[in-house]
Amino acid sequence: MSMIKVTVIDREGEAHELDAPTDMGMNMMELCKSAELPVEGTCGGMAMCASCHMYVKSDHDLPEKSDDEEDMLDEAFNVTGESRLGCQIHLADDLDGLTVQLASVG
Amino acid sequence: MIQTDILIIGAGPCGLFTVFEAGLLKLRCHLIDALPQAGGQCSEIYPKKPIYDIPAYPSILAGELVDRLMEQAEPFKPGFTLGERAETIEKDDEDQFILTTNRGTKHRAPIIAIAGGLGCFEPRKPPIENLANFEDKGVEYIIKDPEFYRDKKVVISGGGDSALDWTIFLADGVASEVTLVHRREGFRGHLDSVQKVMDLAGEGKIKLLTNAEVVGVDGGDSLERLTVNHSQQGEMTLETDHWVPLFGLSPKLGPIADWNLNISKNAVEVDTFDYSTNVPGIYAIGDINTYPGKLKLILCGFHEATLMVQSAFKRIYPDKNLVLKYTTVNGVSGF
Numbered sequence: 478m479s480m481i482k483v484t485v486i487d488r489e490g491e492a493h494e495l496d497a498p499t500d501m502g503m504n505m506m507e508l509c510k511s512a513e514l515p516v517e518g519t520c521g522g523m524a525m526c527a528s529c530h531m532y533v534k535s536d537h538d539l540p541e542k543s544d545d546e547e548d549m550l551d552e553a554f555n556v557t558g559e560s561r562l563g564c565q566i567h568l569a570d571d572l573d574g575l576t577v578q579l580a581s582v583g
Numbered sequence: 584m585i586q587t588d589i590l591i592i593g594a595g596p597c598g599l600f601t602v603f604e605a606g607l608l609k610l611r612c613h614l615i616d617a618l619p620q621a622g623g624q625c626s627e628i629y630p631k632k633p634i635y636d637i638p639a640y641p642s643i644l645a646g647e648l649v650d651r652l653m654e655q656a657e658p659f660k661p662g663f664t665l666g667e668r669a670e671t672i673e674k675d676d677e678d679q680f681i682l683t684t685n686r687g688t689k690h691r692a693p694i695i696a697i698a699g700g701l702g703c704f705e706p707r708k709p710p711i712e713n714l715a716n717f718e719d720k721g722v723e724y725i726i727k728d729p730e731f732y733r734d735k736k737v738v739i740s741g742g743g744d745s746a747l748d749w750t751i752f753l754a755d756g757v758a759s760e761v762t763l764v765h766r767r768e769g770f771r772g773h774l775d776s777v778q779k780v781m782d783l784a785g786e787g788k789i790k791l792l793t794n795a796e797v798v799g800v801d802g803g804d805s806l807e808r809l810t811v812n813h814s815q816q817g818e819m820t821l822e823t824d825h826w827v828p829l830f831g832l833s834p835k836l837g838p839i840a841d842w843n844l845n846i847s848k849n850a851v852e853v854d855t856f857d858y859s860t861n862v863p864g865i866y867a868i869g870d871i872n873t874y875p876g877k878l879k880l881i882l883c884g885f886h887e888a889t890l891m892v893q894s895a896f897k898r899i900y901p902d903k904n905l906v907l908k909y910t911t912v913n914g915v916s917g918f
Contacts, residue, residue, distance in 0.1 A: 520624075527831075544771075547767075547769070548742075551741065551765070551830075552707060552741075554709050554710050554796075554830070
């Protein structure tokens, strides 16, 4: 199994370093849920809600946002240039060292 | 007062299938849902998405699944209270529950089945500290009656169809001034609505602020002004009578959190023998419940509904024996 390290900063500012498998088709929303971090993932990962809004703090080169993701970010608050939906960040080997911060709950 | 055998809270797939399984046991059902239509998340969030794990359907659209469940439930003539939120419960002297909605509709039943999914869908509220002070004093999350805004200054936030449609409607001689604030240049609404809004802005009939976000509310007894943060121009102030933030809906557990049920991580704890809660007569099925090994799947909710109605029957008719009858042998005879 291939593993990468990912850091998630929760809403209290505490950093959680997580081991993330890259061969299980997982995304950041699911990773946070499996680590029992407070991410809702209401729609299950279809980019149809904005409950997994997070900020990418490291300078990893992520794939461009799809129109669906961009549209759903309209329902989030405090959206910045670093904003992504966690469900649209698919865990892959080149994301080793990724750092994200959970956005406040809207 | 609406009387039934099983009062189902939540008209999603699980609640709808409960009507069918209860009907086979000659139990009547009535469904309550905060949304104006049946189907729960399947109708509200992803009606056009295919689902691949419904047995015997290699693929079915969520909206179509709801249509078919409605068809399957139809012979058992379920009642519906839609667009109302189940608010309070009490017991009467005949050991029946009296459930009252937020609009005061009363329902009476010996059994309550909570099939509430993720909870009730409520408008998503911007995280502004003193926002609650101005709710219904200039800040409204839903436009109920556009006449309310006649000759008023209105600011609308959001980038979807409801924000665009209301901007167009209120700009047409209703409000005295309409401003639409949106976080980026693009809108996700229908193309013709987007064009209409652009045209209105071009003609000076509305004020369009893109790349901007409302970050503060201020006023005396009622709302007087908003602070808007614009990505290039920085902070600015907008004088207004009303602000309508339209950021879609998000589910909240809602009033059932106060019904003395054992709750763990926003879900109702149940006994997997019959999906009963800690309150006798109240069951919880589908995404709203939790137990060791719980999976939030429609498939599992159907199973839970089927076992739950057996237990409900025995509670209503403790002296009657229940024999499992196969629909293949007996068919389905409705009410």
